[in-house]
Amino acid sequence: xxxxxxxxxxxxxxxxxxxxxxxVYKASRIVNFAHGELAIVGAYVFYSAGLITHGQSLxxxxxxxxxxxxxxxxxxxxxxxRRLVGQPTFVAAMVTIGLAIILKxxxxxxxxxxxxxxxxxxxxxxxxxxxxxxxxxxxxxxGCCIVFFAALFAFFRHTRLGRQFRGAAENPLLASQRQxxxxxxxxxxxxxxxxxxxxxxxxxxxxSMLSPQSTIIGxxxxxxxxxxxxxSLRGAVIGGxxxxxxxxxxxxxxxxxxxxxxPFAILLTVMIWxxxxxxGTPEELNRV
Amino acid sequence: MFSGTPYLRVxxxxxxxxxxxxxxRVLVAAIAVAAIVLPxxxxxxxxxxxxxxxxxxxGSIGLNLLTGYCGQVSLGHASFLAIGAFVTAILANRxxxxxxxxxxxxxxxxxxxxxxxGLPALRFRGIYxxxxxxxxxxxxxxxxxxxxxxFGSSATxxxxxxxxxxxxxxxxxGRAWYYALLLISSGVVLFSLNLSRGxxxxxxxxxxxRDIAAASVGIPVARFKLLAFVCSATLAALAGGLGxxxxxxxxxxxxxxxxxxIYLAMIIVGGMGSTAGAVxxxxxxxxxxxxxxxxxxxxxHAWRLGxxxxxxxxxxxxxxxxxxxxxxxxxxxxxxxRIAEYFERWPFRYRExxxxxxx
Numbered sequence: 227x228x229x230x231x232x233x234x235x236x237x238x239x240x241x242x243x244x245x246x247x248x249x250v251y252k253a254s255r256i257v258n259f260a261h262g263e264l265a266i267v268g269a270y271v272f273y274s275a276g277l278i279t280h281g282q283s284l285x286x287x288x289x290x291x292x293x294x295x296x297x298x299x300x301x302x303x304x305x306x307x308r309r310l311v312g313q314p315t316f317v318a319a320m321v322t323i324g325l326a327i328i329l330k331x332x333x334x335x336x337x338x339x340x341x342x343x344x345x346x347x348x349x350x351x352x353x354x355x356x357x358x359x360x361x362x363x364x365x366x367x368x369g370c371c372i373v374f375f376a377a378l379f380a381f382f383r384h385t386r387l388g389r390q391f392r393g394a395a396e397n398p399l400l401a402s403q404r405q406x407x408x409x410x411x412x413x414x415x416x417x418x419x420x421x422x423x424x425x426x427x428x429x430x431x432x433x434s435m436l437s438p439q440s441t442i443i444g445x446x447x448x449x450x451x452x453x454x455x456x457x458s459l460r461g462a463v464i465g466g467x468x469x470x471x472x473x474x475x476x477x478x479x480x481x482x483x484x485x486x487x488x489p490f491a492i493l494l495t496v497m498i499w500x501x502x503x504x505x506g507t508p509e510e511l512n513r514v
Numbered sequence: 515m516f517s518g519t520p521y522l523r524v525x526x527x528x529x530x531x532x533x534x535x536x537x538x539r540v541l542v543a544a545i546a547v548a549a550i551v552l553p554x555x556x557x558x559x560x561x562x563x564x565x566x567x568x569x570x571x572x573g574s575i576g577l578n579l580l581t582g583y584c585g586q587v588s589l590g591h592a593s594f595l596a597i598g599a600f601v602t603a604i605l606a607n608r609x610x611x612x613x614x615x616x617x618x619x620x621x622x623x624x625x626x627x628x629x630x631x632g633l634p635a636l637r638f639r640g641i642y643x644x645x646x647x648x649x650x651x652x653x654x655x656x657x658x659x660x661x662x663x664x665f666g667s668s669a670t671x672x673x674x675x676x677x678x679x680x681x682x683x684x685x686x687x688g689r690a691w692y693y694a695l696l697l698i699s700s701g702v703v704l705f706s707l708n709l710s711r712g713x714x715x716x717x718x719x720x721x722x723x724r725d726i727a728a729a730s731v732g733i734p735v736a737r738f739k740l741l742a743f744v745c746s747a748t749l750a751a752l753a754g755g756l757g758x759x760x761x762x763x764x765x766x767x768x769x770x771x772x773x774x775x776i777y778l779a780m781i782i783v784g785g786m787g788s789t790a791g792a793v794x795x796x797x798x799x800x801x802x803x804x805x806x807x808x809x810x811x812x813x814x815h816a817w818r819l820g821x822x823x824x825x826x827x828x829x830x831x832x833x834x835x836x837x838x839x840x841x842x843x844x845x846x847x848x849x850x851x852r853i854a855e856y857f858e859r860w861p862f863r864y865r866e867x868x869x870x871x872x873x
Contacts, residue, residue, distance in 0.1 A: 257641045309840055316587050319641055320782065321839055323775055327832030334825035445652075452645065490652035497634060497646045 228359060229478070233471045235364045235433070238371035241466030242426035243447025244454060245378065246419035248462045252395040253415035256307065256318040257456070260326035261423055262444015267329045268295050268424025269431035273342050284346070291428070292421060299420030303413045326441070333438045344431040367429045374422065375463060382459070391415070395457075446473070449489040453496050455506020464504055468492075532707050535858075549696055553689045561688040563804060568695035569757050570796040574780040575706045576749025578792035582781050583715055584742035585722025586635050590647035591777045593631075593654035594747040596769035598624050598754025600658055603673040603764040613678035613685075617755045624751020625744045627654070632743025636736050639725070651771060658766045672765030675758050691760060698756065702749060706789040709745070718742055719787070772831070779835045785845025794846045802834065803827040 243261060250258045258264075272291040279286050306325065310318045333339055350362040382388040394401040394411040402408045430436075430443060450469045454461020472492055477485035502508045523529040533539045553561055577591050601620040605611040611619070634646040665673060677686045685694050709715050717738045720728035729735045758764045776799055784795020810823040842848060 257645070306836065306840070313843070314640070316640055316644070317839055317843070319587075319644065320778065321836055323778075324832040324835035324839070327772070327775065327835070328829045331825045331829030331832065334828060335822050445648075448645070487652070487656045490649040490656075493645065493649040494653065497638070497642070497649065501638065501642060 229474070231360055231364060233467065233474050235367050236474055237467035237470035238367050239426050239430050239443070239466075240446050240450040240470050241463045242371055242374060242422050242429070243443065244450035244462035244466050245375070245459060246422040246426070247447055247451040248454075248456060248459055249415050249422070250419045251451070251456045252459075253391070253412055254307065254318070255315050256322065257315075257448075258322045258419065259319060259444070259448075260322045260329060261419075261447050262441040263326040263329035264298075264420050264423040265427030265430065265443060265447075266436060266438070266441045267332060267427070268420070269344060269427035269436050270333060270337050270342070271295070272424070272428045273344055273431070273436070274337075276344070291424060295420045295424035296417040299417035300413045302420065303416040307412070307416065308409070326444075330438055330441055339438050341435045341437045342431070343435050344428060346428075346432045363429075363432050367433075370425060370429060374425065375459075378418075378459065387411075387414075445493075446489045449493045449496075452493060452501075452503055455503030457507060458503065458505035461503055461505035530711050532711070553692050558688050561692050563801060565688065565691050565695055565760060567797050567800045568692075568699040569753050569760065570777075570780065570800045571699045571793050572702050572756065573750055573753035574777055574784070574792045574796040575702050575789060576746045576753065577777045578781045578784075578786070578789065579706060579709065579718070579749070580742045580746035581778065582787040582792065583710055583722065584718035584739065586632075586739060586742060587640065587644040587778075588631075588647045588743075588746070589644050589771065589774050589778070590631055590651040590654070591746075591750055592769045592771065592774035593651040594624055594628060594750030595754035595757065595773070596655060596658055596766060597627050597747075598751030599758040599764045599769070600661070600673070600754075600766075601751070602755035602758045603675045606675050606678075606759075607673050613680060613759065617752065620751045620755035621748045624754070625748045627751075628743040628745075628747020629740060631747065632740045635739045635743065648771070651774060655766060655769060658769075662766045672763045674763050675761075677762070678759045685759075695756065695760075698752075702752075703789060703793060706792070710789060714738070714741065722787070775835075776831050779831050781845075783834055783838050783845055785847030788845070788847045790850075791845050791847035794850075798846065799831070799834065802830050806830055 243265060246264075247258055247261050250256055268291065271294055272287065275287045275290045275294075279290075302325065306321055307318060310321060346366055347362045352360045352362075352365070380388075382392060390401065390406045391411050391414070393404070394406050394408050398408050401411075426443075426447070427436075430440065434440070446469055447466075450465035451462055452465070453468055454463070454465030469489060469492060473485050473488045476488050496503065523534075528534065533542060552564075556564070573591065573595060576594075577588065580586050580588055598620040601623045602616045605616040605619055606613075631647060631650045634650075635643055638646060662672065677684050679685070685691060710718075717728065717733045720731070720733055721735055721738055725735050780795035780799045781792050782795070783798050784793065785791025806827050807823060810826070838845060
């Protein structure tokens with residue numbers, strides 16, 4: 227029971243990270259290597275916003291961080307990614323790597339790489355009769371993940387913009403000829419991605435300390451996205467849970483030191499065995 | 515022999531010369547003379563920086579063979595360097611192997627690792643390949659970290675490497691290293707130039723531009739992709755081994771993913787698919803952090819905030835990558851080409867629609 231809860235909590239963070247990578251990939255075929263950095267910088271922004279509001283109003287902090295992260299996503303699209311239309315996808319990926327370096331350096335410059343933790347709520351323990359335990363942070367993490375994915379699926383399934391998004395992801399040229407504003411869709415994709423990265427970063431930071439080294443969670447997110455399939459949101463959830471389960475079980479049953487190696491071991495296995503992931507489409511391999 | 519203009523080559527040999535124009539020969543001769551007499555004037559710090567640059571040149575030319583010519587994006591270059599450094603260090607420290615055995619052995623191991631890392635290239639292209647090499651990087655670094663932790667007294671001490679000796683001559687001190695590295699990196703430049711203008715290099719370029727088309731004209735794509743990985747890893751292992759001797763100590767912490775990205779930045783900044791570009795990029799990216807440090811020292815004291823200088827040095831790589839990809843995607847070498855073309859055509863300004871492929 228406790229095991230399941232731990233895996234669910236870890237998996238929720240991975241799934242959120244993977245969702246951001248998948249959304250950007252679906253919309254523009256760009257693999258975002260800056261995702262871990264975006265998450266951690268987002269968490270640092272949340273921490274600073276909390277300092278500014280003196281921890282008085284959690285709602286204000288959350289709203290401010292959400293607005294900043296969404297705007298930052300739009301800024302990334304307008305300033306960088308829009309200029310790279312028509313270039314090979316490798317170039318865009320390199321730009322995200324450059325962005326990752328700048329973001330990591332930003333932690334050094336603006337936050338002096340100090341280790342900080344995020345306090346979301348008072349620590350409360352909920353105990354179950356079966357022996358499992360849940361902290362309030364665990365509840366928030368899983369809750370945020372469920373709400374986010376439910377909103378995302380509803381958006382893609384039931385709104386006009388969501389359908390346009392899927393259309394633009396399928397074939398941007400055809401979509402733009404049918405009056406879909408592809409620029410808006412792509413900006414929206416980046417805004418959502420950075421927002422979800424920030425959410426994941428904040429949730430991560432509320433359970434363990436933040437530092438420039440925590441940007442490595444981007445690799446877990448990328449692995450989760452690849453396991454599920456780079457172009458499948460459903461896959462992001464499953465992939466996140468699988469990676470979390472593998473990491474956690476290795477740490478628990480074999481050796482904690484080995485658990486750091488698990489994400490890339492899974493990555494290699496997936497690339498050899500089924501490079502398009504669980505729900506991904508094999509044709510994707512030739513599109514990049 | 516009749517010598518044409520840059521736009522009229524009259525024989526195959528003339529098309530394929532390394533330095534087709536007289537002024538280029540003068541330029542290279544001037545650079546060579548300057549490089550040889552420079553240690554007489556430069557101070558120890560400058561020579562140290564140049565030695566670092568030579569090491570970077572060897573590594574970046576290695577990456578350029580793979581990513582620039584053959585078009586296979588690799589994020590695993592730092593792990594190739596690490597392999598070279600560790601094999602050299604282990605052989606020199608544990609088994610007391612002399613340099614003429616340790617370095618070739620490092621290159622051989624590097625080639626073998628390059629072969630293995632290159633195997634996924636037979637299945638993937640582009641980003642998927644980059645992700646695979648990324649995973650390979652972490653796997654190799656994980657193995658080396660485990661090895662280092664079990665090697666010496668402490669996990670972070672690393673492996674010390676004695677100064678290399680060829681017979682009675684020991685390479686020690688900045689100037690001796692300068693000439694040794696100048697010689698080796700010149701050799702590597704020549705190797706890369708010859709490789710790129712011959713059959714192998716043109717096969718790589720064909721694979722980069724369109725692998726299916728390359729296969730259809732009879733190029734064994736799989737073999738040449740693997741060859742590119744092997745050549746690249748060998749040169750990287752050479753750079754890593756030399757770096758191990760130069761630094762005197764090898765620690766796995768030096769070979770991060772950031773290092774691999776800095777090498778990618780070198781060939782992007784210099785100009786992909788150009789040996790001269792790889793050299794220029796290596797010079798630029800090696801000297802950039804030191805330049806920023808200098809610029810910061812010139813600032814008034816009040817502006818110097820604790821970690822800001824360090825942070826900006828870190829950020830410089832990212833900024834360089836993004837600015838060059840957005841505004842000068844063909845790199846520094848393209849700036850040189852534009853200037854050269856302006857003078858070659860002067861007083862005319864007409865440009866070819868499809869500029870000739872030149873080195």
